[in-house]
Amino acid sequence: MIWVILAAAFLLRVVGLQHGLPAVFHQDEPMMVNHALAIGTGDWNTHYFVVGPFVMYFLFFIYGAYYLAGHLAGFFPDQTAFAIEFLRDPSTFYFLGRLTLGAVFGTATVWLVYRLGKREGSAIQGLAAAGFLAASWIHVELSHYIYADIPLTLALLAVLGCHLSVLKGPSVKRGLAAGVALGWAVSIKYTALYFLPAALLAYILAKRPAPGHGLRRGLLAEGAAALLTFALLAPYTFLDWGSFIQTIRHQSTAQGYVGLWHYLIYGLVPGTSVLFLSLSALGAARMWGDGRRPTAAVTLCFIGVYYLINTWAGQPFARYIVPIVPALCFLAGAGWDTLANRLFRTRWLRRAVVILLAADLLAPSVYADALFLKKDTRTLCREWIEAHLPEDTVIVLDSRFYGPPLPQTAGLIHAKQEELALRARQEQFMAPDAVRSMRLSLMDRALRGQKRYQTYLLNWEGENGLQDFLMSKPVVRPDLRELDRIGADYLILSYSERLSDTGDIREALGGRLDPVASFSPYWQGHLRRSLDPHYSTAAPHLPLELYRRNRLGPYLEVYRIRR
Numbered sequence: 001m002i003w004v005i006l007a008a009a010f011l012l013r014v015v016g017l018q019h020g021l022p023a024v025f026h027q028d029e030p031m032m033v034n035h036a037l038a039i040g041t042g043d044w045n046t047h048y049f050v051v052g053p054f055v056m057y058f059l060f061f062i063y064g065a066y067y068l069a070g071h072l073a074g075f076f077p078d079q080t081a082f083a084i085e086f087l088r089d090p091s092t093f094y095f096l097g098r099l100t101l102g103a104v105f106g107t108a109t110v111w112l113v114y115r116l117g118k119r120e121g122s123a124i125q126g127l128a129a130a131g132f133l134a135a136s137w138i139h140v141e142l143s144h145y146i147y148a149d150i151p152l153t154l155a156l157l158a159v160l161g162c163h164l165s166v167l168k169g170p171s172v173k174r175g176l177a178a179g180v181a182l183g184w185a186v187s188i189k190y191t192a193l194y195f196l197p198a199a200l201l202a203y204i205l206a207k208r209p210a211p212g213h214g215l216r217r218g219l220l221a222e223g224a225a226a227l228l229t230f231a232l233l234a235p236y237t238f239l240d241w242g243s244f245i246q247t248i249r250h251q252s253t254a255q256g257y258v259g260l261w262h263y264l265i266y267g268l269v270p271g272t273s274v275l276f277l278s279l280s281a282l283g284a285a286r287m288w289g290d291g292r293r294p295t296a297a298v299t300l301c302f303i304g305v306y307y308l309i310n311t312w313a314g315q316p317f318a319r320y321i322v323p324i325v326p327a328l329c330f331l332a333g334a335g336w337d338t339l340a341n342r343l344f345r346t347r348w349l350r351r352a353v354v355i356l357l358a359a360d361l362l363a364p365s366v367y368a369d370a371l372f373l374k375k376d377t378r379t380l381c382r383e384w385i386e387a388h389l390p391e392d393t394v395i396v397l398d399s400r401f402y403g404p405p406l407p408q409t410a411g412l413i414h415a416k417q418e419e420l421a422l423r424a425r426q427e428q429f430m431a432p433d434a435v436r437s438m439r440l441s442l443m444d445r446a447l448r449g450q451k452r453y454q455t456y457l458l459n460w461e462g463e464n465g466l467q468d469f470l471m472s473k474p475v476v477r478p479d480l481r482e483l484d485r486i487g488a489d490y491l492i493l494s495y496s497e498r499l500s501d502t503g504d505i506r507e508a509l510g511g512r513l514d515p516v517a518s519f520s521p522y523w524q525g526h527l528r529r530s531l532d533p534h535y536s537t538a539a540p541h542l543p544l545e546l547y548r549r550n551r552l553g554p555y556l557e558v559y560r561i562r563r
Contacts, residue, residue: 128333514559
């Protein structure tokens with residue numbers, strides 16, 4: 001039975017992995033992929049400390065294997081050809097990352113929660129826990145992307161499993177295993193440190209069969225193993241300590257209190273279901289009362305502390321809470337075991353409840369996979385532009401991310417190279433700038449033969465508003481004189497919930513806009529904006545918003561600007 005669940009889990013996560021490619025519609029994916037490829041220049045310092053470096057190092061080795069295979073087959077004569085292929089069409093690079101870090105790691109998490117449920121409870125608990133995680137929308141959703149969340153979820157489940165073993169009796173061996181798992185988890189994302197209270201609780205509640213028990217030695221072994229593992233997987237945290245601390249301080253300003261119930265109402269209920277969460281509560285109560293109180297206590301401590309710290313120092317996105325979902329599945333498996341053995345003894349009743357649970361969890365996952373298989377509105381808009389507008393047309397976008405992905409002309413790319421050269425002359429050239437300069441020169445070569453456009457980004461502050469975002473330039477203010485200055489021909493507006501000033505832009509540009517095309521993701525033509533207030537990836541998180549759509553992407557309008 002577990003192989004059926006694992007096959008279904010993998011299928012739900014692998015369908016639609018090619019969505020959007022060669023364009024990328026998840027804001028965080030390029031950061032992981034670009035930093036991973038930059039390691040190929042010989043600099044093992046990722047210069048990116050917002051999350052741990054594990055994902056970037058992992059991708060580097062995946063891409064290294066891809067390069068080696070392509071080199072031996074004659075596809076990539078050298079590293080330059082490999083880089084040009086990425087800039088020309090990065091589809092294979094992103095698909096490999098999504099497949100391994102998303103679908104494979106996600107399915108591995110399903111297997112691990114099965115093993116944990118079976119070990120700590122029963123085969124029924126393990127199978128139920130695996131089935132719940134396999135179908136849960138929040139986990140399926142994030143398994144389609146390249147980022148730290150799914151690897152972190154797998155690693156923290158391993159950490160939980162190791163500490164539930166510690167409950168049976170602390171030892172050096174168990175401490176070492178727990179430390180390696182914890183060090184690995186922290187190298188993925190620093191929020192893994194939120195597990196520490198649960199780890200300490202496991203040692204406090206652990207059985208002590210003899211006076212010479214290994215409590216102290218187990219704790220010391222875990223601490224040493226965690227520190228050593230983290231140092232091996234994230235060495236530049238220490239070697240570039242100043243940059244690490246500066247990033248952490250800066251990142252802390254982007255995080256804050258999101259509301260005590262936010263992750264429950266926005267993250268967990270839409271990402272799983274009320275019925276599932278009720279089963280988790282029932283399972284916790286069952287384990288608390290049947291002799292597994294320490295196991296329940298450590299699991300609940302992890303869930304509660306992780307939830308509360310993110311509530312006070314997190315961001316509103318649902319992905320911040322996904323690491324506790326397997327632990328909830330572990331508890332829900334115990335809840336289902338209770339119901340199956342005590343209440344649903346007749347076969348037809350058990351089947352009816354299974355069907356209800358499956359439909360409750362599976363519906364958004366299956367529907368989203370169907371949407372992932374269809375073209376995004378941004379892709380449709382780009383195809384329309386390529387079919388109707390000549391090369392070198394001046395097109396103004398209100399968003400690089402929410403607008404169609406259009407290749408820039410050689411002149412605009414050269415302007416960015418000149419800006420980097422100016423930084424170098426003014427001694428403001430930073431290590432990442434060297435990689436950017438190399439990328440720009442290769443990008444110009446990679447885009448030869450494609451239709452290219454003069455694309456500008458609207459920004460109320462002009463160039464001053466995007467000093468640190470070279471790739472988003474050039475920038476123009478939403479002012480008629482500014483648009484006339486650059487010879488703007490077309491304007492593309494996206495009705496993104498992250499861009500509330502669409503109406504302000506139209507008002508600022510007066511009556512010189514003639515609508516020529518629109519691209520809607522909705523079944524109903526009058527809809528414009530997403531119901532999901534935090535939708536910044538390929539797919540919205542809220543199932544209600546998913547069901548309103550017949551494809552993914554923002555609502556887009558194309559206007560001709562009268563001179």
